[in-house]
Amino acid sequence: MRILVSDPVSAQGVELLQKEYEVDVKIKLPIEELIKIIPQYDALVVRSETKVTKAVIEAAANLKVIGRAGVGVDNIDVEAATQKGIIVLNAPEGNTIAATEHTMAMMLALARNVPQAHASLKNGQWLRSKLMGVEMRGKTLGILGLGRIGSGVAKRALAMEMNVVAYDPFINAEQAAAIGIQLLELDEIFPLADFITLHLPFTSETKYLLNKERFAKMKPSVRIINCARGGVIHEGDLAEAIEQGIVAGAAIDVFEKEPVNPENPLLKLDQVIVTPHLGASTAEAQVGVAVDVAKGIIAALKGEPIATAVNMAPIQSHVLEVIRPYFNLAEKMGCLAINLAEGRITAVDVEYNGEISEVDTKMLTTAMIKGLLNSILTEHINYVNAPGVAKSRGIKIREVKSKETANFANLITVRVYTDKKTHVVAGTLFGHEEGRIVMIDGYRVDVEPQGWLIVGLHLDRPGMIGYVGTILGTDGININSMQVGRTEVTGTNIMVMSVDSDVPAATMLKIKAVDGILGAKMINFCVI
Ligand SMILES: NC(=O)c1ccc[n+]([C@@H]2O[C@H](COP(=O)([O-])OP(=O)(O)OC[C@H]3O[C@@H](n4cnc5c(N)ncnc54)[C@H](O)[C@@H]3O)[C@@H](O)[C@H]2O)c1
Numbered sequence: 135m136r137i138l139v140s141d142p143v144s145a146q147g148v149e150l151l152q153k154e155y156e157v158d159v160k161i162k163l164p165i166e167e168l169i170k171i172i173p174q175y176d177a178l179v180v181r182s183e184t185k186v187t188k189a190v191i192e193a194a195a196n197l198k199v200i201g202r203a204g205v206g207v208d209n210i211d212v213e214a215a216t217q218k219g220i221i222v223l224n225a226p227e228g229n230t231i232a233a234t235e236h237t238m239a240m241m242l243a244l245a246r247n248v249p250q251a252h253a254s255l256k257n258g259q260w261l262r263s264k265l266m267g268v269e270m271r272g273k274t275l276g277i278l279g280l281g282r283i284g285s286g287v288a289k290r291a292l293a294m295e296m297n298v299v300a301y302d303p304f305i306n307a308e309q310a311a312a313i314g315i316q317l318l319e320l321d322e323i324f325p326l327a328d329f330i331t332l333h334l335p336f337t338s339e340t341k342y343l344l345n346k347e348r349f350a351k352m353k354p355s356v357r358i359i360n361c362a363r364g365g366v367i368h369e370g371d372l373a374e375a376i377e378q379g380i381v382a383g384a385a386i387d388v389f390e391k392e393p394v395n396p397e398n399p400l401l402k403l404d405q406v407i408v409t410p411h412l413g414a415s416t417a418e419a420q421v422g423v424a425v426d427v428a429k430g431i432i433a434a435l436k437g438e439p440i441a442t443a444v445n446m447a448p449i450q451s452h453v454l455e456v457i458r459p460y461f462n463l464a465e466k467m468g469c470l471a472i473n474l475a476e477g478r479i480t481a482v483d484v485e486y487n488g489e490i491s492e493v494d495t496k497m498l499t500t501a502m503i504k505g506l507l508n509s510i511l512t513e514h515i516n517y518v519n520a521p522g523v524a525k526s527r528g529i530k531i532r533e534v535k536s537k538e539t540a541n542f543a544n545l546i547t548v549r550v551y552t553d554k555k556t557h558v559v560a561g562t563l564f565g566h567e568e569g570r571i572v573m574i575d576g577y578r579v580d581v582e583p584q585g586w587l588i589v590g591l592h593l594d595r596p597g598m599i600g601y602v603g604t605i606l607g608t609d610g611i612n613i614n615s616m617q618v619g620r621t622e623v624t625g626t627n628i629m630v631m632s633v634d635s636d637v638p639a640a641t642m643l644k645i646k647a648v649d650g651i652l653g654a655k656m657i658n659f660c661v662i
Pocket residue numbers: 205206207226229230233278279280281282283284301302303304305333334335336339340361362363387388411412413414415
């Protein structure tokens with residue numbers, strides 16, 4: 135597998151990738167060049183500079199994952215990637231402290247005219263009275279977006295004895311109270327705030343969130359800090375508001391177009407201090423995001439679950455810890471269940487019993503569907519496209535949960551409904567990691583889901599196993615384990631044989647032709 139790194143990321147991250155895969159680092163590629171070479175790659179690593187447009191994604195014939203070494207994914211067409219089944223993941227935590235501290239640096243520099251003082255003094259001017267500042271203590275800070283960075287800024291501002299209020303419609307009052315601040319509506323913040331700092335993503339909702347109308351509602355002494363994304367402020371409106379004395383000043387790290395156009399009106403104003411998107415630019419943050427994104431890319435290429443994928447349901451780390459050992463089992467159960475099934479599949483129920491039922495199991499259900507669909511479709515099914523593909527094929531997926539469990543501490547049961555019959559497979563973990571199939575269609579078994587299995591239903595009479603064993607032996611297929619499962623109902627048994635190689639269709643036909651064999655299926659776990 136080949137990985138392209140198209141923005142500067144720390145060497146530690148690149149080295150991690152190189153241990154597993156072939157990696158090319160090509161910085162500042164013109165978009166036409168990127169489109170030309172992208173079909174050669176399985177993974178792409180970017181920061182904010184590479185624009186991963188729809189055209190890039192359409193050309194990316196082999197791309198499985200795009201990793202963003204940082205937070206904002208607004209430079210990636212996530213929708214186009216999702217439609218193509220490409221995982222988009224980011225590294226959201228590595229640069230939080232860097233961006234938080236840069237915000238504080240910008241706020242303080244803005245309040246005390248540090249850049250203006252520095253520039254004028256280096257220019258030989260001693261401007262003590264012209265560069266009068268304001269204090270932070272006792273001032274009101276309005277934070278728009280109370281996520282990782284916003285809440286970090288809040289804590290630091292409280293330590294500086296500021297009054298802190300915030301607007302974030304996706305945070306509840308208790309979460310804000312835990313930090314020690316009050317949540318307000320957006321319009322309630324404007325007449326109160328002496329400083330307003332933005333920490334929200336750039337989306338269609340937040341585009342130009344601060345504009346002419348909103349500046350008009352603010353205190354004329356207000357100072358605005360933006361270390362989030364350029365497009366959340368209308369730059370022309372801000373420049374005008376500063377020129378007209380509606381806003382006192384601004385500290386800007388991010389711009390709608392980067393690198394910023396030297397003609398941008400904000401660059402012409404003395405009241406505006408700027409940095410060239412340096413929020414994440416600390417040695418520590420760059421190592422952090424590069425290592426995190428490399429781990430994410432490796433997990434994605436190995437088909438493992440990823441905690442920071444932005445186009446899949448996010449998994450909280452404590453939930454991932456509980457469900458991680460079950461992923462492989464769930465996928466194999468999906469594969470087994472669909473291989474047993476006959477007829478047109480209409481619905482799949484996944485039941486979780488025991489303690490596992492108490493956490494969010496959506497991603498495990500997706501793993502099951504991934505295993506199921508990968509066994510029957512030629513297109514590559516992954517965590518991103520599995521739910522959509524199931525839906526487009528009219529397969530209804532339901533989760534059932536109960537803390538109650540009979541024989542196992544935790545049990546996962548998949549029921550595949552077709553227009554002919556319902557097939558049921560149940561599995562659990564032995565110890566912490568060992569996945570086992572413990573029931574097939576009502577028959578108690580104990581099967582390791584790996585390699586190749588033959589599952590056969592047969593009449594409960596002497597010699598059946600012998601007949602099948604002889605056929606396999608004659609055709610040169612080695613059996614490595616074998617067992618027979620019974621139900622309470624006498625008459626039929628299930629035989630499950632684990633074999634060392636794929637079983638040709640001709641051999642399967644011979645097995646099915648044995649008198650007393652009611653059906654036999656070959657399951658190849660190696661395809662998923
Ligand atoms: N300048 C830099 O170099 C730099 C570095 C890191 C992050 N960032 C940017 O900072 C921003 C915040 O990053 P984070 O890690 O704190 O993200 P986060 O996801 O932890 O927090 C974002 C917060 O914004 C809130 N939000 C979303 N839509 C909103 C809306 N319409 N109105 C109000 N609030 C809304 C969310 O509820 C969330 O709490 C992102 O845009 C990120 O790209 C910039």
